[in-house]
Amino acid sequence: MCEDKYFLDEADEVIFTNVNLIMADGILYDRQLRVNGGVISALETAGTENSADRGSLRVIDGGGLYLAPGFVDQHCHGGGGEDFMENPRIATAHHLRHGTTSVMATFTIRPTMKQMRDGISRIADLHFSNDPLAAAVAGIHMEGPFLSPHFGASSDWSVAPDVEMALEFQRLARGMRSIWSVAPELPDCFEVCRALRTGGEKYLPRFLVGHSDAAHEEIMAFVPLGLACATHCTNATGRKIEPTRFGGTREFGVDETVWLTDAISAEVIPDYYGVHVRPLMLQLILKIKSDERVIIVTDSSGSSCGVPDFVPAEFNTEELDVSFNDRAELAGSKLTMDRAARNMRRHTGASLVSIFRMAALNPARFIGIDDTVGSIEVGKRANLILVDEDLYVHGIWLDGCEVAHPGGCV
Numbered sequence: 371m372c373e374d375k376y377f378l379d380e381a382d383e384v385i386f387t388n389v390n391l392i393m394a395d396g397i398l399y400d401r402q403l404r405v406n407g408g409v410i411s412a413l414e415t416a417g418t419e420n421s422a423d424r425g426s427l428r429v430i431d432g433g434g435l436y437l438a439p440g441f442v443d444q445h446c447h448g449g450g451g452e453d454f455m456e457n458p459r460i461a462t463a464h465h466l467r468h469g470t471t472s473v474m475a476t477f478t479i480r481p482t483m484k485q486m487r488d489g490i491s492r493i494a495d496l497h498f499s500n501d502p503l504a505a506a507v508a509g510i511h512m513e514g515p516f517l518s519p520h521f522g523a524s525s526d527w528s529v530a531p532d533v534e535m536a537l538e539f540q541r542l543a544r545g546m547r548s549i550w551s552v553a554p555e556l557p558d559c560f561e562v563c564r565a566l567r568t569g570g571e572k573y574l575p576r577f578l579v580g581h582s583d584a585a586h587e588e589i590m591a592f593v594p595l596g597l598a599c600a601t602h603c604t605n606a607t608g609r610k611i612e613p614t615r616f617g618g619t620r621e622f623g624v625d626e627t628v629w630l631t632d633a634i635s636a637e638v639i640p641d642y643y644g645v646h647v648r649p650l651m652l653q654l655i656l657k658i659k660s661d662e663r664v665i666i667v668t669d670s671s672g673s674s675c676g677v678p679d680f681v682p683a684e685f686n687t688e689e690l691d692v693s694f695n696d697r698a699e700l701a702g703s704k705l706t707m708d709r710a711a712r713n714m715r716r717h718t719g720a721s722l723v724s725i726f727r728m729a730a731l732n733p734a735r736f737i738g739i740d741d742t743v744g745s746i747e748v749g750k751r752a753n754l755i756l757v758d759e760d761l762y763v764h765g766i767w768l769d770g771c772e773v774a775h776p777g778g779c780v
């Protein structure tokens with residue numbers, strides 16, 4: 371199953387020695403971790419005997435580094451110069467090399483219905499194939515098309531909610547897990563979400579509020595339907611009441627509703643310079659929502675690793691992980707989850723344990739895959755990454771298969 375240029379040789383049994391394990395609730399120092407048939411089979415104290423007498427056994431000396439759950443990125447449009455809707459294989463491989471072992475391939479609105487249909491079908495084709503990379507595609511994130519035209523990347527980035535269109539997209543996804551970013555204030559959006567939930571899907575779709583200026587009541591009406599997250603919190607959100615009452619009050623909009631409501635987690639895009647979210651705002655969101663309800667995402671727009679097309683004078687090319695168009699307007703991110711995690715740690719001082727809750731366990735819970743991924747536990751898939759204190763990735767394993775060229779570009 372590892373026979374692919376993106377993977378190294380596999381072994382039936384793998385033992386990681388000399389590692390510190392980043393668990394969901396703390397760090398276990400100086401341990402061993404055993405993998406059998408792609409599944410975590412035992413956590414052991416250092417020096418437990420290695421029985422090398424059956425099958426192929428590989429011992430990996432972790433050199434005192436940290437072994438952590440692979441990243442789960444629920445909001446990622448592409449990578450390696452490719453968009454998931456055009457070339458999901460390259461985009462998946464690019465992010466896998468940076469430690470993302472589960473990705474929700476994210477829909478990008480297209481000018482024509484045919485392009486949108488084809489894009490969803492390509493993602494489903496990879497997800498349901500025997501390709502070794504398919505194991506890293508957890509499902510699809512429909513960030514659109516039912517978004518507010520006033521809070522999108524452009525006014526083209528919106529289609530009025532339509533039950534038939536939504537059900538057609540759901541059929542094209544062929545039973546993949548799906549999450550949908552929607553603007554609850556749009557007419558018929560509630561009917562669309564209800565139809566998606568009652569179509570007999572094995573995995574019930576879940577919803578995010580995003581690209582929206584819905585009022586508190588409008589958002590809360592969707593919570594019983596499965597709305598449990600906010601799309602890139604504080605980006606592309608608004609408040610209904612403008613201008614403010616009495617000429618000086620702060621009104622209550624999408625972000626405030628998300629902060630108040632424990633049932634709604636918050637995606638954040640932590641880039642190096644705090645372009646998407648200022649470091650102080652990241653600190654505020656983390657303080658309000660805690661490391662149980664913040665979800666780190668890349669919102670990567672598919673750019674390759676190369677030099678950005680345009681770099682405003684105040685930024686250093688090396689560290690710039692967002693894209694701008696030639697009018698110096700924000701045009702997506704070039705992030706990978708390792709960089710996003712590093713930025714979050716630098717901006718907020720969050721511990722390694724907190725970082726992996728926000729970058730692996732919390733998204734896995736929202737998507738509904740935390741029974742198999744998102745944390746180190748016996749019985750879960752051996753989706754693992756070896757990182758140092760500064761969150762640089764030294765090794766990646768998908769279902770126990772070692773990924774070639776960690777940190778490299780596709």
Ligand SMILES: [Zn+2]
Pocket residue numbers: 445446447476513669
């Ligand atoms: Zn996005």
